[in-house]
Amino acid sequence: MDNQYALGILGLGVMGRSLAQNFARNGYPPIGYDLAPRLPEGFNLAVTDSLAELVGALTPPRTLFLMVPAGAPVDAAIASLKPLLQTGDLIIDGGNSYFADTERRVKELAQEGLYFIGTGVSGGESGALWGPSMMPGGSREAWPRVQAMFQAIAAKAEDGEACVAWMGGGGAGHYVKMVHNGIEYGDMQLIAEIYDLLHRGAGISNQELADIFAAWNTHELRSYLIEITAHILTRRDEQTGTALVDLILDEAAQKGTGKWTSQTALDTGAPIPTINAAVESRLLSALKAERLAASKVLGSAGKFTGNKTALIAACEQALYASKITSYAQGLSLLKMASREYNWTIDLSHIVPVWRAGCIIRASLLSDITNAYRRDPALPNLLLDEVFSQAVLSRQSAWRQVVQTAVGLGIPMLATSASLAYFDAYRSAVLPANLTQAQRDYFGAHTYRRVDKEGVFHTQWEG
DSSP: OOSOBBBEEESHHHHHHHHHHHHTTTTOOOOOOSSSOOOOOOSSSSSSSSSSHHHBBBSSSEEEEOSSSSSSHHHHHHHHHGGGTTTTEEEEESSSOOOHHHHHHHHHHHHHEEEEEEEEEEEEHHHHHOOOOEEEEEEEGGHHHHHHHHHHHOOOOOOOBBBOOEEEEEHHHHHHHHHHHHHHHHOOOOOOHHHHHHITTTTOOOHHHHHHHHHHHTTTTOBBBHHHHHHHHHOOOTTTBBBBGGGSSSOOOOSHHHHHHHHHHHTTTTOOOOHHHHHHHHHTTTTTHHHHHHHHHHHHOOOSSOOOHHHHHHHHHHHHHHHHHHHHHHHHHHHHHHHHTHHHHHHHHHHHHHHHSSOOBBHHHHHHHHHHHHHHTOOOOGGSSSHHHHHHHTTHHHHHHHHHHHHOOOOHHHHHHHHHHHHHHHSSOOOOHHHHHHHHHHHOOBBBOOSSSSOOOOOTTT
């Protein structure tokens, strides 16, 4: 087999096949390999059933792109490849790997003269085929070799800029993708809560809600998730004619990236209550049998009897304010993680990557990009003048929506967490003084004072 291929792709599932076609269409012909080829009819790209043949078809320094499940399969693929590779060859992991695994792989392979790049790829099957958002990080020396290739296949923002940028060393690429997915969790849950309040609480039909979400998608809330929500709400089951969304079991699954975001945020000391609430909401949804039993014992939600038009308008404002707050949390986590792991992550480079191709793409991201370009050192998105005013001007509607939901008994874990974060972040004084006094009382953990320097302990029972 001659050396006509730009890269080898290991893993030809839906995402791998789609990326392979994207590379080929943009002038970077790949050769593929899969342990159990399941190629659809019409897939006409080069495929081999031998790893040795795959590697042999590439001109050194070689580029191998892994699209296999995270965890042990990645390590197994690397172990199978290593005996076939030479110094200077590059392995890219395009799956949803845990960032610490990527960090380890970069170091281990560097000791053997090999490069490793962990690349977050967002956009699903369609994105992989026609242009994903890409978040590479790892061996910095290898980035110039694949930069043009990645820019060619990546999604393009409205200004024509490719939605790909170098995230940083080690596991930075997969960390950014993980936080992207955490923000995605929060965004989806916020939308679902607004839907629940308007549908279950206010009795607004799915078709009416489809029209509402479609209208919201024409201005400040315009985003991929709002767009598909409107589409979902119009779909009817072919057999029964019932709205399909009403026939879907209310148990939301998760693949782990949201949970990882919550776990790493705790390790880093970053408060992300909206994302945490989204993860917990999925966990609660899994308790279907218990929830059914509890509804018979504890009762169910009430019905809204007020002005529905006013409630819809308030929900639009509350959703926008909550989204801003959720993004603020995720981006603050990235800043803190960058310091923790010495990645030098630049948010003014990261946010533009999300403007197209990925699941959280939204018109809001252009404004967020501008905020970090105005001030790359911005500590929190809520401190940007544009966004602080956006949230403050919607504060009354935001509180009205949460109060309405609480009054009806409709859970809004993520929306109320967003509001609570806003209130806590802007509070010059929090009751942590009492918490610290309690810690000192039962555990002699000491405390600091506002009126003098030093560390103090009180014999509270003396």
